[in-house]
Amino acid sequence: MRIDILTVVPDLLFSPLNESILKRAQANGLVEIHIHNIRDYTTDKHRKVDDYPFGGEAGMVMKIEPIFNCINKLKQEREYDEVIYTSPDGITYNQKEANRLSTLNNVIILCGHYKGVDYRVREHLITREISIGDYVLTGGELAAAIITDSIVRLVPGAIGDEASALTDCFQDNLLAPPVYTRPAEFNGWQAPEVLLSGNFAAISKWQEDQAFERTATLRPDMLEE
Numbered sequence: 501m502r503i504d505i506l507t508v509v510p511d512l513l514f515s516p517l518n519e520s521i522l523k524r525a526q527a528n529g530l531v532e533i534h535i536h537n538i539r540d541y542t543t544d545k546h547r548k549v550d551d552y553p554f555g556g557e558a559g560m561v562m563k564i565e566p567i568f569n570c571i572n573k574l575k576q577e578r579e580y581d582e583v584i585y586t587s588p589d590g591i592t593y594n595q596k597e598a599n600r601l602s603t604l605n606n607v608i609i610l611c612g613h614y615k616g617v618d619y620r621v622r623e624h625l626i627t628r629e630i631s632i633g634d635y636v637l638t639g640g641e642l643a644a645a646i647i648t649d650s651i652v653r654l655v656p657g658a659i660g661d662e663a664s665a666l667t668d669c670f671q672d673n674l675l676a677p678p679v680y681t682r683p684a685e686f687n688g689w690q691a692p693e694v695l696l697s698g699n700f701a702a703i704s705k706w707q708e709d710q711a712f713e714r715t716a717t718l719r720p721d722m723l724e725e
């Protein structure tokens with residue numbers, strides 16, 4: 501899988517995308533992540549990526565030309581399955597969408613900034629608009645990092661124990677059950693006996709019951725779906 505991220509603030513992305521599981525997935529050739537500085541695709545002397553909005557409102561708008569130049573160059577090199585734009589007015593991101601995106605080959609993510617992009621970008625170049633939640637960030641970079649992280653960990657081989665991606669929260673519309681590790685007792689606080697019993701049927705039943713109970717308490721909306 502290949503993910504190309506277009507941004508006016510590339511430094512915001514390097515560190516989150518080059519540590520831990522994402523670093524290893526790239527080193528092992530499971531995924532390629534390329535960060536493109538939109539400013540490198542300007543053609544004017546001042547390398548301008550934004551301009552004042554028509555109509556005279558406050559704030560700046562991301563210009564279409566450098567974005568078009570960058571997307572066009574990438575599209576000439578390979579076919580893309582989705583061109584995503586991160587914005588608070590996109591569809592709300594969730595695990596189902598992460599699962600879907602993780603099955604694609606090539607994805608572009610354009611990070612919104614300032615007041616947003618010239619709307620013609622969204623009308624003509626973007627295939628999917630994603631918000632990571634009902635709050636406003638200073639830019640789409642952190643949203644792009646979150647989307648990329650959630651996709652890459654689902655690519656087969658990215659996390660050591662593949663079964664563990666399937667038992668994540670949300671994968672079966674339930675929150676994950678609690679987990680414990682050694683020591684079995686700490687400070688008088690005991691890990692549940694059933695988990696130490698070696699009785700796998702009992703452990704599995706306990707985990708299912710816990711997942712259901714936690715979901716009913718913390719996220720009843722998930723059970724209604």
Ligand code: ADE
Nearest residue numbers: 586587588631632637643
């Ligand atoms: N850019 C600013 N806020 C955002 C959000 N909530 N989701 C995605 N991109 C954003």
